[in-house]
Amino acid sequence: MLKKKLLLSFLLVLLVACSSSKGNKNRTKYFDENNIEISKSKFNQIRATNLLLDIPGDSINHKKLTLREKIGRISDRPLLQSILEEQTKQKLDSLKPIVIIYYPGKDRCNSTGSVEVISRKFWYDMLEDGINQIAQIKPIYIYKDAEGLSKYEGILNWHKDPGGTIERLFFQYHYPCSSFVVISKNGDYISYFGEFSKDYVWNATHKMNQ
Structure with missing residues (x-):
């Protein structure tokens, strides 16, 4: 019985870890014009000035700012x-x-x-x-x-x-x-x-x- 509980606990931890890892992997990342990662709010704040444009980054879930x-x-x-x-x-x-x-x-x-x-x-x-x-x-x-x-x-x-x-x-x-x-x-x-x-x-x- 104890072994089953330990196995279930281990599987649960593994499932949560995998889910978290997958979520982080698919999370959209934001970069400034120098390719430095910034927050989404900072990204949107800079983009709103219309002095820079946003373009796709190096990966499908990356967004990057570029000078116009x-x-x-x-x-x-x-x-x-x-x-x-x-x-x-x-x-x-x-x-x-x-x-x-x-x-x-x-x-x-x-x-x-x-x-x-x-x-x-x-x-x-x-x-x-x-x-x-x-x-x-x-x-x-x-x-x-x-x-x-x-x-x-x-x-x-x-x-x-x-x-x-x-x-x-x-x-x-x-x-x-x-x-x-x-x-x-x-x-x-x-x-x-x-x-x-x-x-x-x-x-x-x-x-x-x-």
């Missing part, structure tokens, strides 16, 4: 230009910056809202006018997944990301809505992740045009 702007340099701007020219069938000026508006595919951010076609066209007309005034160029519209692009029909001419080049170079994760990158003639670039204003694109274009 990145400054870097690509090693071969002429090659990128050649790839874009082939894909878009247009000649680009090697002495001018390249402005790319990037659509990652349909998500909750870019598929909600009820902006009228005329308002959307006006917004992009203003965006392009500002870029033209700064650098005498037009942006290139690149998409990863075409789902959801029908709302731009008759407004913008989108091109498929050639071989995933733009995603690989500049957009490691699926950032919500859309993002942009501006590459200088020397290969320096400024990228911005997630929903953006026209001013952000204009400022980046101005910097990369110097």
